[in-house]
Amino acid sequence: MIGYLEGQLLKKEQERILLKVNQVGYEVMLPGFVQQSLADKQVGEQVELYIYYHQTERQPRPVLIGFNLEAEKEFFQSFISVEAIGPLKAVKALSMPVREVARAIEAGDLDTLKRLKGIGSRTAQKIVASLKGRMGKFALIRKEEIVEDKAGGENFIQAVFDVLVNQLGHKTSDARRMIDQALARDPGISTPEALFDEVYRGELP
Numbered sequence: 001m002i003g004y005l006e007g008q009l010l011k012k013e014q015e016r017i018l019l020k021v022n023q024v025g026y027e028v029m030l031p032g033f034v035q036q037s038l039a040d041k042q043v044g045e046q047v048e049l050y051i052y053y054h055q056t057e058r059q060p061r062p063v064l065i066g067f068n069l070e071a072e073k074e075f076f077q078s079f080i081s082v083e084a085i086g087p088l089k090a091v092k093a094l095s096m097p098v099r100e101v102a103r104a105i106e107a108g109d110l111d112t113l114k115r116l117k118g119i120g121s122r123t124a125q126k127i128v129a130s131l132k133g134r135m136g137k138f139a140l141i142r143k144e145e146i147v148e149d150k151a152g153g154e155n156f157i158q159a160v161f162d163v164l165v166n167q168l169g170h171k172t173s174d175a176r177r178m179i180d181q182a183l184a185r186d187p188g189i190s191t192p193e194a195l196f197d198e199v200y201r202g203e204l205p
Helices: 032-037 070-079 087-093 098-107 121-131 155-167 172-185 192-203
Strands: 004-013 016-021 024-029 046-054 063-067
Touching (some): 004 024, 046 070, 046 087, 070 098, 172 192
Parallel strands (some): 024 063
Antiparallel strands (some): 004 016, 046 063
16 A cells, blocks of 8 residues: 655646656645645656555545645544545545644634535534544644754653654754643643643644
8 A cells, every 4th residue: 555655746737746656657636735835846846745545445446645744644534534524525625734624623613614625514513523622733733844853852752742843844943842831831741642732722822
């Protein structure tokens, strides 16, 4: 199964691109927010994408769906777990950044969710009912260049730092700041889940 592709951009079309990897061209569908992030990419440039691979008996032709971050792919897998939202519908619906959709879910903001293509009131309610309380991590996603440098730390703090930098796209300095501020607000934090929750609360406007 294909989980990641890195190669040369051969063609850009609406909702999809053609990516050349080791002399093979892969057609990859892109949600709207990923399309926007690749708007400045020119044919011939390198593109790296995390891939959601979809194939079923009812959909025997494989479909590849691309994301910039592993966390975006993880959010997509949660999003399509909602009743009546399949991968192809989700690709068309996700026109705004994952961060904004995740915050809307956590806030129960149905109006924002209904701005997604093909999402009406009933489906928006299902999304909130199914996913609220599980989106804090994704609400922290930043579209930044991923930096490989690691900060000091240990145990759950280091684990949270690694996720903020390597999965959610934060700069190392921002990740350190967010964690330090969360621990200052609640020094009793002792699990990664609790630390993520406190970081998320601190980033809310």
